[in-house]
Amino acid sequence: xxxxGPPGEAEEPAVVEIDGLLRKPCPGxxxxxAEFEAAxxxxxxxxxxxxxxxxxxxxxxxxxxxxxxxxxxxxxxxPGFRHKTPQEVEEWLASWEAEFExxxxxxxxxxxVRAAEYDERRHQARLALVEQQSILKAxxxxxxxxxxxxxxxxMEERRRAAEIAMLDADVAETEANIVALMGEVxxxxxxxxxxxxxxxxxxxxxxxxxIYWRCDEVQRLRGEVDRLTAEVGAADRTQRRxxxxxxxxxxxxxxxxxxxxxxxxxxxxxDCFRPAVWHGWSTFGDPAFxxxxxxxxxxxxxxxxxxxxEMLSSFQKRHxxxxxxxxxxxxxxxxxxxxDEVIEELSRIRAEHPGAEVRRGSRNRWEIWPSENAAPHSxxxx
Numbered sequence: 056x057x058x059x060g061p062p063g064e065a066e067e068p069a070v071v072e073i074d075g076l077l078r079k080p081c082p083g084x085x086x087x088x089a090e091f092e093a094a095x096x097x098x099x100x101x102x103x104x105x106x107x108x109x110x111x112x113x114x115x116x117x118x119x120x121x122x123x124x125x126x127x128x129x130x131x132x133x134p135g136f137r138h139k140t141p142q143e144v145e146e147w148l149a150s151w152e153a154e155f156e157x158x159x160x161x162x163x164x165x166x167x168v169r170a171a172e173y174d175e176r177r178h179q180a181r182l183a184l185v186e187q188q189s190i191l192k193a194x195x196x197x198x199x200x201x202x203x204x205x206x207x208x209x210m211e212e213r214r215r216a217a218e219i220a221m222l223d224a225d226v227a228e229t230e231a232n233i234v235a236l237m238g239e240v241x242x243x244x245x246x247x248x249x250x251x252x253x254x255x256x257x258x259x260x261x262x263x264x265x266i267y268w269r270c271d272e273v274q275r276l277r278g279e280v281d282r283l284t285a286e287v288g289a290a291d292r293t294q295r296r297x298x299x300x301x302x303x304x305x306x307x308x309x310x311x312x313x314x315x316x317x318x319x320x321x322x323x324x325x326d327c328f329r330p331a332v333w334h335g336w337s338t339f340g341d342p343a344f345x346x347x348x349x350x351x352x353x354x355x356x357x358x359x360x361x362x363x364x365e366m367l368s369s370f371q372k373r374h375x376x377x378x379x380x381x382x383x384x385x386x387x388x389x390x391x392x393x394x395d396e397v398i399e400e401l402s403r404i405r406a407e408h409p410g411a412e413v414r415r416g417s418r419n420r421w422e423i424w425p426s427e428n429a430a431p432h433s434x435x436x437x
Contacts, residue, residue, distance in 0.1 A: 070132045079132035085214040086125045094122035107317040167317040170251030177239065181246040186353035187337075191229045193336040198222040206313060257325035262318060263330045269312055276309035326352035384422035385411055397421075420437065 070079045071088045079090065101119060107113045112119070139147065200206030201219050210218075240246060244254050252260075283302035290298050305412070324331045333347045349356035384403050388397060404411065404423050416422035 077132035078129050081128050084128035086128045086131075089127045090125055094125035096127065098122045099321070106274075107390065109266075110274060119331050122197045165232055165283055166251040168251070169247045169253070170249070173247055173249050173251065175249075177241075177246055178248060180236050180239045181243050183354050184233065184240050184243065185326075186349070186355055187229055187232045187236060187288060189334060189336045189349065189353070191226065191233060194222055194226050194229060198226065255320070256324040258320040258323040260322040261325060261328040265318070265323065265330065268328075273309065273313050279305045280309055296344075300345065325348055325349055384414075384416070384424050386423040387416060388421040389421040390421075 068079045070077055070093075072078075073088075073095070078088070080086070080088075080091075097115075098116060101111055130279045176186055182411055192212065195207065198219060198287045201210075201215055201222070204215075207215075215363050247253055248257065280302065283298060283305060287302055318330060322330055322332065322336060324437060327350045329350075334350050335347065336349055351357060385408050386400075392400070401413075408425065411423050412426050413424045415422055
């Protein structure tokens with residue numbers, strides 16, 4: 056789009072259009088237009104990917120430094136274009152911040168209005184509806200597997216027919232539950248939680264939370280894989296098999312999390328900050344141990360978890376060792392007594408506890424303790 060090229064590259068135009076913007080080399084620039092465009096594309100792509108895979112910025116640190124240096128050799132070329140002055144930048148930032156604060160204040164006002172209209176019954180009904188829909192999906196899948204004989208292909212036909220009939224009844228009951236809950240819930244996307252957030256809002260929050268959790272977990276698992284791999288190499292034969300199995304388990308989880316494609320807010324569960332696709336009524340079929348299974352907020356599953364927690368707590372309390380009482384001295388002689396009183400007190404104690412030892416206690420007191428070499432005289436001394 057121009058009749059002159061960069062120094063030493065007369066065949067290239069001095070001004071090029073990239074993504075709708077005109078660019079030209081700075082005086083003394085050595086990078087060509089193609090190199091500038093490649094550097095800009097790399098810079099944009101790495102930072103875009105870093106939102107989902109935060110570690111890529113560190114992995115491409117040298118490439119980003121080179122790209123930044125190349126991009127610095129080119130500038131905008133629109134007629135009359137000039138960079139904003141520091142004052143203009145500050146004014147623009149102030150205007151942007153004011154708009155942002157106004158928008159946030161309006162969102163907060165709307166949230167408070169919704170929170171005032173919170174309906175606990177409807178909120179719980181929405182959770183039950185989502186749970187029943189998941190149960191129905193599992194029941195239909197199980198029934199289809201039995202009908203097509205992909206599930207338990209060796210099952211005796213009479214038993215198969217009985218199982219299918221039972222599932223037919225379960226499906227009919229679950230479908231009836233769903234119909235009743237839909238009448239109570241209405242549009243699930245309009246049901247707010249106690250804080251006034253809609254499911255769409257909570258999905259956005261869940262996505263941000265999950266991105267940070269996933270990146271931290273991938274980095275942690277990477278370190279665990281390296282550690283376990285080193286331990287496998289240094290372990291003896293009896294330990295190697297167990298360590299190798301643990302390393303394989305951690306590696307599967309690491310690779311599965313690292314390979315996850317970027318998610319959007321619509322992909323998230325609004326009730327537990329995990330991807331909705333991870334949820335299902337079955338806890339099986341999770342070879343990477345990513346935590347797939349029912350949502351902990353679903354009423355029936357939540358009740359099961361509470362029951363399990365109570366059982367484990369009760370079992371633990373029944374098997375907790377009895378608390379060992381803190382050792383106490385046999386007697387204490389406070390300071391401030393006369394010599395005669397002290398001698399009289401010591402004589403009495405010696406008669407009752409021959410071989411006892413005198414030790415210095417707190418606040419200048421004398422404490423009488425059983426001798427460490429003496430045999431115990433009672434259960435309290437044991």
